[in-house]
Amino acid sequence: MEIVLHVGAHSTDEDNLLKCLYKNKEALSKRGIVVPTPSRYRPAIRETMQALVGDVAPIETQEALLDSIMDEDHAERLILGHESFFCVPGRSVQQGQLYPTVNLKAARLRNLFSREEVRFCIGLRNPATFLPAVFARAQNPNFEAFLDGADPMAMRWSELISRMRTNVPDAPITVWCNEDTPLLWPHILQAIANTADDFKFETVNEFLGTIMGRGGLNRLQSYLEAHPPQSEDQRQRIVAAFLDKFGAEAMEQEIDLPGWTDAYVNQLTELYERDLELLDAMPGVTFMTP
Numbered sequence: 001m002e003i004v005l006h007v008g009a010h011s012t013d014e015d016n017l018l019k020c021l022y023k024n025k026e027a028l029s030k031r032g033i034v035v036p037t038p039s040r041y042r043p044a045i046r047e048t049m050q051a052l053v054g055d056v057a058p059i060e061t062q063e064a065l066l067d068s069i070m071d072e073d074h075a076e077r078l079i080l081g082h083e084s085f086f087c088v089p090g091r092s093v094q095q096g097q098l099y100p101t102v103n104l105k106a107a108r109l110r111n112l113f114s115r116e117e118v119r120f121c122i123g124l125r126n127p128a129t130f131l132p133a134v135f136a137r138a139q140n141p142n143f144e145a146f147l148d149g150a151d152p153m154a155m156r157w158s159e160l161i162s163r164m165r166t167n168v169p170d171a172p173i174t175v176w177c178n179e180d181t182p183l184l185w186p187h188i189l190q191a192i193a194n195t196a197d198d199f200k201f202e203t204v205n206e207f208l209g210t211i212m213g214r215g216g217l218n219r220l221q222s223y224l225e226a227h228p229p230q231s232e233d234q235r236q237r238i239v240a241a242f243l244d245k246f247g248a249e250a251m252e253q254e255i256d257l258p259g260w261t262d263a264y265v266n267q268l269t270e271l272y273e274r275d276l277e278l279l280d281a282m283p284g285v286t287f288m289t290p
Contacts (some may be wrong), residue, residue, distance in 0.1 A: 001074075001075050001076060001077065001116050001212060002076070002077050002117040002118070002119060002120060003076060003078045003079075003080065003113050004077060004079045004118075004192055004195070004221075005079035005081070005085065005119070006018070006076070006079070006080070006082075006121045006122070007081075007082070007083070007085045007109075007120055007122050008082075008084070008085070008086065008179075009083065009092070009099075009122055009124060009125060009130065010083050010092055010133070010134050010137070011083075011089070011125065011130065011134055011137065012083070012090045012124070012129075012130075012178040013123055013181075015038075015083075015193065016207045016210065016258055017018070017081060017188065018035070018079075018081045018200060019194070020077045020189060020203060020204065020206065020207060021035045021079060021189065023202055023203050024037050024202050025152075027073065027199075028193060029072070029078070029196070032074075032075050032076030032169050033075070033112050033195070034070050034072055034077065034078045034079065036069050036070055036080070038082065040068065040069050040070075041068075041069045041080050041099075042082050044068050044069065045065070045080070045082075045112065046110070048112060049105075049108050049112065050099075051096040052112075054104065054107070055080065055111065055113065056111045056114050057111055057112050057113075061114070062113060062115060062286070064110065065113075066113075071113075076194075077194055079192060079193065080115075083107065086099050086101050086105045086106070087101045089138050090134075090137070090138035092115070092134045092138075093131070093134070093146065093147055093148060093150050093155075096148070096149055096151070096173070097150065097152075097160070098155050098156075098159070098160045098214075099160055101277070102163050102164055103163055104167075105122070106171075108169050109168075110168045110170075110171055117176065118168070118170070119145060119171060119172050119173070120164060120171055120172075120173045120174070120192070120221055121173070121174045121175075122161075122173065122175055123175075123176050123177070123178050124157045124176070124276075124279075125179070126268070126269055127155050127271075127272055128265045128268040129253045129255070129267050131147075131246055132253070132255050132256075132260075135255070143257055153267070153268065153271065156275045157272075157273070157276075157279065158275050158276075158282065161173060161175065161279060161282060161285060165245060165282070165283075165285070167191050170284070171236070172284050172286065173284060173286070174191055174192070174285075175221050175279060175287050176285045176288040176289075177289075180274060180287075180289065180290050181207075182208060182211060182243055183236045183239055183240060183290045184288055185204065185207055185208070185287075186201065186204055188202065188286060188288065191286070204269070205220065205221060207216060208220065208239065208242075210230045211243060211251060212242060212243060212246035212247035212249075212250070216245070216247060219246070220238075220242045222245075223238065237290055238270040
Protein backbone atom coordinates (compact mmCIF):
# COMPACT_ATOMS: atom_id res chain seq x y z
CA MET A 1 0.00 0.00 0.00
CA GLU A 2 1.12 3.53 -0.70
CA ILE A 3 0.29 6.16 1.90
CA VAL A 4 0.00 9.69 0.52
CA LEU A 5 0.62 12.49 3.01
CA HIS A 6 -0.60 15.89 1.84
CA VAL A 7 1.38 18.19 4.15
CA GLY A 8 0.34 21.73 3.17
CA ALA A 9 1.81 24.20 2.91
CA HIS A 10 -0.26 26.46 5.15
CA SER A 11 -2.65 28.83 3.41
CA THR A 12 -2.53 26.98 0.10
CA ASP A 13 -5.43 24.54 0.19
CA GLU A 14 -7.89 25.06 3.06
CA ASP A 15 -8.65 21.31 2.89
CA ASN A 16 -10.28 21.66 -0.53
CA LEU A 17 -8.36 18.63 -1.82
CA LEU A 18 -9.61 16.40 0.97
CA LYS A 19 -13.15 17.72 0.61
CA CYS A 20 -13.25 16.87 -3.09
CA LEU A 21 -11.61 13.48 -2.63
CA TYR A 22 -13.97 12.64 0.23
CA LYS A 23 -16.99 13.46 -1.94
CA ASN A 24 -15.64 10.82 -4.33
CA LYS A 25 -14.71 8.31 -1.62
CA GLU A 26 -17.13 5.58 -2.72
CA ALA A 27 -15.97 5.61 -6.34
CA LEU A 28 -12.34 5.77 -5.18
CA SER A 29 -12.87 2.94 -2.70
CA LYS A 30 -13.92 0.64 -5.53
CA ARG A 31 -10.45 1.25 -6.98
CA GLY A 32 -8.68 0.51 -3.71
CA ILE A 33 -8.18 4.17 -2.77
CA VAL A 34 -9.18 5.04 0.79
CA VAL A 35 -10.02 8.59 1.89
CA PRO A 36 -10.88 8.62 5.61
CA THR A 37 -12.31 11.58 7.48
CA PRO A 38 -9.61 13.76 9.11
CA SER A 39 -11.07 13.16 12.57
CA ARG A 40 -10.12 9.49 12.24
CA TYR A 41 -6.43 10.07 11.74
CA ARG A 42 -5.23 13.56 12.70
CA PRO A 43 -5.46 13.08 16.50
CA ALA A 44 -4.24 9.48 16.24
CA ILE A 45 -1.19 10.43 14.18
CA ARG A 46 -0.33 13.32 16.49
CA GLU A 47 -0.63 11.20 19.64
CA THR A 48 1.33 8.28 18.19
CA MET A 49 4.15 10.54 17.00
CA GLN A 50 4.38 12.12 20.44
CA ALA A 51 4.49 8.72 22.13
CA LEU A 52 7.21 7.34 19.85
CA VAL A 53 9.47 10.44 20.03
CA GLY A 54 10.89 9.68 16.58
CA ASP A 55 11.36 5.92 16.90
CA VAL A 56 10.11 3.59 14.21
CA ALA A 57 6.66 2.41 15.22
CA PRO A 58 6.55 -1.25 16.27
CA ILE A 59 4.59 -3.45 13.90
CA GLU A 60 1.71 -3.82 16.35
CA THR A 61 1.53 -0.03 16.72
CA GLN A 62 1.44 0.42 12.95
CA GLU A 63 -1.33 -2.16 12.64
CA ALA A 64 -3.34 -0.55 15.43
CA LEU A 65 -2.91 2.91 13.87
CA LEU A 66 -4.06 1.72 10.45
CA ASP A 67 -7.00 -0.13 12.02
CA SER A 68 -8.07 3.10 13.69
CA ILE A 69 -7.79 5.03 10.42
CA MET A 70 -9.47 2.69 7.93
CA ASP A 71 -12.09 -0.04 7.97
CA GLU A 72 -10.76 -1.82 4.88
CA ASP A 73 -8.46 -4.81 5.35
CA HIS A 74 -6.53 -4.00 2.20
CA ALA A 75 -6.05 -0.91 0.05
CA GLU A 76 -3.85 0.18 -2.79
CA ARG A 77 -3.64 3.77 -1.58
CA LEU A 78 -4.45 5.65 1.63
CA ILE A 79 -4.73 9.44 1.47
CA LEU A 80 -4.09 11.50 4.62
CA GLY A 81 -3.82 15.26 4.75
CA HIS A 82 -3.20 18.06 7.23
CA GLU A 83 -1.57 21.42 6.63
CA SER A 84 -0.17 21.27 10.17
CA PHE A 85 1.43 17.82 10.00
CA PHE A 86 4.78 19.62 10.36
CA CYS A 87 3.76 22.49 12.64
CA VAL A 88 1.14 25.16 13.29
CA PRO A 89 1.19 28.35 11.16
CA GLY A 90 2.95 30.39 13.83
CA ARG A 91 5.96 28.08 13.69
CA SER A 92 6.24 27.86 9.92
CA VAL A 93 9.18 30.29 9.97
CA GLN A 94 11.90 29.75 12.56
CA GLN A 95 15.68 29.56 12.73
CA GLY A 96 15.91 31.45 9.46
CA GLN A 97 14.10 28.69 7.55
CA LEU A 98 10.74 27.67 6.20
CA TYR A 99 9.44 24.81 8.33
CA PRO A 100 12.58 23.88 10.30
CA THR A 101 10.50 21.18 12.01
CA VAL A 102 10.53 19.22 8.74
CA ASN A 103 13.94 17.86 9.75
CA LEU A 104 12.23 15.83 12.47
CA LYS A 105 8.59 15.62 11.50
CA ALA A 106 9.00 14.21 7.99
CA ALA A 107 11.03 11.27 9.29
CA ARG A 108 8.65 10.77 12.22
CA LEU A 109 5.68 10.62 9.88
CA ARG A 110 7.55 8.12 7.74
CA ASN A 111 8.36 6.01 10.81
CA LEU A 112 4.67 5.60 11.58
CA PHE A 113 4.29 3.55 8.41
CA SER A 114 7.69 1.91 7.90
CA ARG A 115 6.14 -1.18 6.29
CA GLU A 116 4.34 0.85 3.63
CA GLU A 117 5.42 3.07 0.78
CA VAL A 118 5.02 6.76 1.57
CA ARG A 119 4.70 9.78 -0.71
CA PHE A 120 4.59 13.41 0.36
CA CYS A 121 2.53 15.99 -1.53
CA ILE A 122 2.86 19.71 -0.96
CA GLY A 123 1.61 22.89 -2.58
CA LEU A 124 4.02 25.82 -2.48
CA ARG A 125 3.29 29.53 -2.52
CA ASN A 126 5.15 32.67 -3.45
CA PRO A 127 6.83 33.90 -0.23
CA ALA A 128 5.58 37.38 -1.10
CA THR A 129 2.04 36.20 -0.31
CA PHE A 130 2.79 33.13 1.82
CA LEU A 131 4.55 35.02 4.61
CA PRO A 132 1.81 37.64 5.06
CA ALA A 133 -0.84 34.90 4.99
CA VAL A 134 0.74 32.70 7.68
CA PHE A 135 1.66 35.77 9.75
CA ALA A 136 -2.02 36.72 9.78
CA ARG A 137 -2.78 33.29 11.28
CA ALA A 138 0.16 33.19 13.68
CA GLN A 139 -1.43 35.18 16.54
CA ASN A 140 1.78 37.17 16.74
CA PRO A 141 1.31 40.96 16.63
CA ASN A 142 4.89 41.64 15.54
CA PHE A 143 6.04 40.62 12.06
CA GLU A 144 9.75 40.79 12.93
CA ALA A 145 9.18 38.51 15.91
CA PHE A 146 7.25 36.12 13.66
CA LEU A 147 10.18 35.99 11.20
CA ASP A 148 12.50 35.03 14.07
CA GLY A 149 15.50 36.61 12.38
CA ALA A 150 14.77 35.10 8.96
CA ASP A 151 15.37 37.13 5.80
CA PRO A 152 12.47 36.66 3.36
CA MET A 153 14.89 37.25 0.50
CA ALA A 154 16.90 34.20 1.59
CA MET A 155 14.00 31.77 1.98
CA ARG A 156 13.84 28.99 -0.60
CA TRP A 157 11.27 26.24 -1.02
CA SER A 158 13.94 24.18 -2.76
CA GLU A 159 15.90 24.19 0.49
CA LEU A 160 12.86 22.84 2.35
CA ILE A 161 12.24 20.11 -0.22
CA SER A 162 15.93 19.20 -0.16
CA ARG A 163 15.74 18.70 3.61
CA MET A 164 12.69 16.47 3.17
CA ARG A 165 14.56 14.39 0.61
CA THR A 166 17.59 14.14 2.90
CA ASN A 167 15.61 13.08 5.95
CA VAL A 168 13.24 10.71 4.11
CA PRO A 169 15.15 9.67 0.97
CA ASP A 170 12.84 6.75 0.16
CA ALA A 171 9.71 8.91 0.03
CA PRO A 172 9.13 10.71 -3.30
CA ILE A 173 7.56 14.16 -3.25
CA THR A 174 4.91 15.64 -5.54
CA VAL A 175 5.01 19.44 -5.67
CA TRP A 176 2.95 22.17 -7.32
CA CYS A 177 2.53 25.93 -6.98
CA ASN A 178 -0.53 27.37 -5.30
CA GLU A 179 -0.66 30.00 -8.04
CA ASP A 180 -1.17 27.20 -10.58
CA THR A 181 -3.70 25.20 -8.56
CA PRO A 182 -6.83 26.57 -10.33
CA LEU A 183 -5.45 25.42 -13.67
CA LEU A 184 -3.97 22.14 -12.42
CA TRP A 185 -6.82 21.16 -10.11
CA PRO A 186 -8.03 17.97 -11.88
CA HIS A 187 -4.43 16.82 -12.34
CA ILE A 188 -3.57 17.44 -8.68
CA LEU A 189 -6.54 15.31 -7.65
CA GLN A 190 -5.48 12.62 -10.10
CA ALA A 191 -1.86 12.72 -8.91
CA ILE A 192 -2.80 12.37 -5.25
CA ALA A 193 -5.36 9.61 -5.86
CA ASN A 194 -3.33 7.98 -8.66
CA THR A 195 -6.49 7.43 -10.68
CA ALA A 196 -6.62 6.46 -14.33
CA ASP A 197 -7.05 9.16 -16.94
CA ASP A 198 -10.67 8.16 -17.53
CA PHE A 199 -11.71 8.61 -13.88
CA LYS A 200 -14.04 11.58 -13.52
CA PHE A 201 -14.14 13.34 -10.15
CA GLU A 202 -17.59 14.49 -9.09
CA THR A 203 -17.81 18.18 -8.05
CA VAL A 204 -14.35 18.70 -9.54
CA ASN A 205 -15.09 22.35 -10.35
CA GLU A 206 -16.47 23.28 -6.92
CA PHE A 207 -13.02 24.51 -5.91
CA LEU A 208 -13.09 27.07 -8.73
CA GLY A 209 -16.33 28.36 -7.26
CA THR A 210 -14.45 29.40 -4.11
CA ILE A 211 -12.47 31.78 -6.32
CA MET A 212 -14.91 33.02 -8.95
CA GLY A 213 -18.14 32.69 -6.98
CA ARG A 214 -21.21 30.61 -7.77
CA GLY A 215 -22.23 32.87 -10.65
CA GLY A 216 -18.86 32.61 -12.35
CA LEU A 217 -18.72 28.85 -11.76
CA ASN A 218 -22.16 28.33 -13.27
CA ARG A 219 -21.18 30.28 -16.36
CA LEU A 220 -17.93 28.31 -16.67
CA GLN A 221 -19.71 24.98 -16.41
CA SER A 222 -22.33 26.06 -18.96
CA TYR A 223 -19.58 27.12 -21.35
CA LEU A 224 -17.67 23.84 -20.91
CA GLU A 225 -20.85 21.84 -21.58
CA ALA A 226 -21.59 23.85 -24.73
CA HIS A 227 -17.98 23.93 -25.89
CA PRO A 228 -16.17 20.81 -24.62
CA PRO A 229 -12.41 21.47 -24.72
CA GLN A 230 -10.56 19.36 -27.24
CA SER A 231 -7.30 19.32 -25.29
CA GLU A 232 -5.92 20.00 -21.84
CA ASP A 233 -4.27 23.16 -23.08
CA GLN A 234 -7.61 24.43 -24.33
CA ARG A 235 -9.32 23.59 -21.01
CA GLN A 236 -6.70 25.55 -19.12
CA ARG A 237 -7.08 28.55 -21.43
CA ILE A 238 -10.84 28.53 -20.87
CA VAL A 239 -10.46 28.29 -17.08
CA ALA A 240 -7.84 31.05 -17.11
CA ALA A 241 -10.17 33.33 -19.06
CA PHE A 242 -13.03 32.80 -16.60
CA LEU A 243 -10.72 33.27 -13.62
CA ASP A 244 -9.51 36.52 -15.11
CA LYS A 245 -13.09 37.72 -15.57
CA PHE A 246 -14.73 36.46 -12.38
CA GLY A 247 -11.92 35.66 -9.95
CA ALA A 248 -9.27 38.33 -10.37
CA GLU A 249 -10.32 40.24 -7.26
CA ALA A 250 -10.42 37.10 -5.11
CA MET A 251 -6.92 36.06 -6.21
CA GLU A 252 -5.40 39.45 -5.48
CA GLN A 253 -3.81 39.87 -2.07
CA GLU A 254 -3.19 43.26 -0.54
CA ILE A 255 0.14 43.26 1.29
CA ASP A 256 0.54 45.70 4.15
CA LEU A 257 3.84 45.00 5.89
CA PRO A 258 6.55 47.48 6.93
CA GLY A 259 9.08 48.01 4.15
CA TRP A 260 7.30 45.74 1.68
CA THR A 261 7.16 48.05 -1.30
CA ASP A 262 6.05 46.96 -4.76
CA ALA A 263 9.71 46.67 -5.74
CA TYR A 264 10.40 44.43 -2.73
CA VAL A 265 7.44 42.17 -3.53
CA ASN A 266 8.49 41.95 -7.18
CA GLN A 267 12.00 40.91 -6.15
CA LEU A 268 10.65 38.21 -3.84
CA THR A 269 8.51 36.94 -6.70
CA GLU A 270 11.46 36.83 -9.08
CA LEU A 271 13.53 34.87 -6.56
CA TYR A 272 10.62 32.45 -6.09
CA GLU A 273 10.37 31.84 -9.83
CA ARG A 274 14.10 31.14 -10.02
CA ASP A 275 13.81 28.76 -7.09
CA LEU A 276 11.16 26.75 -8.90
CA GLU A 277 13.68 25.94 -11.61
CA LEU A 278 15.80 24.15 -9.00
CA LEU A 279 12.79 22.14 -7.85
CA ASP A 280 12.00 21.08 -11.38
CA ALA A 281 15.42 19.43 -11.65
CA MET A 282 15.52 17.84 -8.19
CA PRO A 283 15.75 14.00 -8.10
CA GLY A 284 12.85 12.28 -6.39
CA VAL A 285 10.56 15.25 -6.93
CA THR A 286 7.62 15.41 -9.34
CA PHE A 287 6.99 19.08 -10.06
CA MET A 288 3.57 19.68 -11.60
CA THR A 289 3.15 22.65 -13.94
CA PRO A 290 0.36 23.77 -16.29
